Amino acid sequence: MSIACLEVSDLKKNYNLGLWRKKPFKALQNVNFKLYPGKCLGVAGESGSGKTTLARLLVGASIPSGGNISIMGRNIREIDQRGRLPSLVQMIFQDSTGCLNPLLKVRELLLEPLRIQKKKIEKGHTLERCLDLAMLSKDLLERRPHELSGGQRQRVALARALILDPSVLVADEPAASLDRSVQASLLSSLLERKQRMGTGIILISHDIRLIRLLADDIAIMHKGRFVESGPARKILDYPRHPYTRLLLSSVPGQKRTRDKRFVAF
């Protein structure tokens, strides 16, 4: 088997809340997993279960309180945080409005990661590739973020993340608050990326319906722990932990559509 592009062992994160509270809040406890190239790990759980904390740790946006993260076999602490790390791991966020500079045009937004990484900008070629990655049309280049729709903004964010060819992509609720058809097109971009380029994807979402379309493995998070993890089929068809069962059964519409086509659980 090839080398894991992301390996997490015994990861912990504590937050100290307030000056007087003695016990730290344990946002993450003993998280272990391996992610291989071209695979997707879906992380599901309700809000407040520590999904975003995990994402932030993986991209080096916050420092773990314990445990190890290694990317392509190297410990995250040994990797140059500003130089090397961004070309290994990239992240897309839920709120694409908040993470795109409103003053820049789409063209500048797309080239910004290259500029920061001091990679050579071969004008036409890179931009075309960039647009290609996210299936954006050319006439969007001169627009600013507020002139784009939510789905288009999320695509720009995706293109920015993919332009550096990361080996791991962390997608934190990429499709929440998008329409179903826009969700589907975003997911198919991710799926294609995974299959064609062998990018490892961590898809964090509270929506099991999205995860089951993309993920090879699923981990269920609850109160900062992985309560159950394993191959997607196994977890969806034979959930063992009671919390997983609860999560799987609380999908809107599934009671009546159990044996129908479009939400097949």
Add this chain to the structure above:
Amino acid sequence: MKQCPIKEMPEREDEVRSALDISALNVVFPTKVGDVHVARDVYLRVGENESLCLAGESGCGKSVLALAITRLLPKKANIQGKIRVHGVDILEAREECVRRIRCRQISLIQEQPSLCLNPVMNIGSQVAEAARVSLGYSSAQAKRAALDLLRRTGIPEPKHRYRLYPHQLSGGMNQRVMIAMALAARPRLLIADEPTTALDPYIQVQLIELLQGVKRELGASLLLITHDLDVALELCTDVAIMYAGQVMERGKLERVVENPRHPYTQGLLRCFSEEKPRAIPGVSPPLSDIPSGCGFHPRCPLARPECATMSPIWRNGCRCHL
């Protein structure tokens, strides 16, 4: 408050019976870049105790319709057509009369409760205010009513939570507060604009169950605005699919899901039905620049030459040439 007769002009029997009746509604916003057609020739009807889901992609004019029903659109909007709420023409009625209808008959639940609630007022007083204004309760009565509403909408320890502020509650809890406020007046028509979007499914299911209970208890009609047909399946009996300001298909929800007629509805339902996600190609057009003929033809897999030129007529609950 000045009393205004609610039954102003019920003309025919069936109009009295339908909670909401929209006919030939056109809404146009004149802007610098040209006219924006937000609603084009919309016909909708929600009967007493019925529930209709208005579904469509974002930016297709769903929320504007909700605002039009409550006559909350800005003055510059050019509105034509008829909107009747329990037989009263909302667009023609006097301002006090509309105010009273908004107060007593229609309640609107918005998408983002944290933005709709007053951040400097505790949640209890906000619910109590709604009861005081709409039912004319005294403050003591209103407080009792508010506590009762908070309890019934499933907020644990309502006495304690009464004094909390919106930022101290989670999104799901805030939405419950919004629902409590909407119920304060015992409305006969409930308009819920994406009530569960951006909440996690676990909370969604709880809120859906709450709304189901509310509907049963009040016997109110419901207009649910959403892009998620799964939510609609739990709450509604009828559905209207909207695209680019037009209603494309209308009918019983079961029928539409089982056997969609319009190509757009088919595409929408197909998105997540198979192993791979399958999106409808292209993006929905901006409302300022709707394609000629059928608004959906540039994205339609079955488009024929006449689709680009002729606007399709309404046939068999579906607006399509095919």
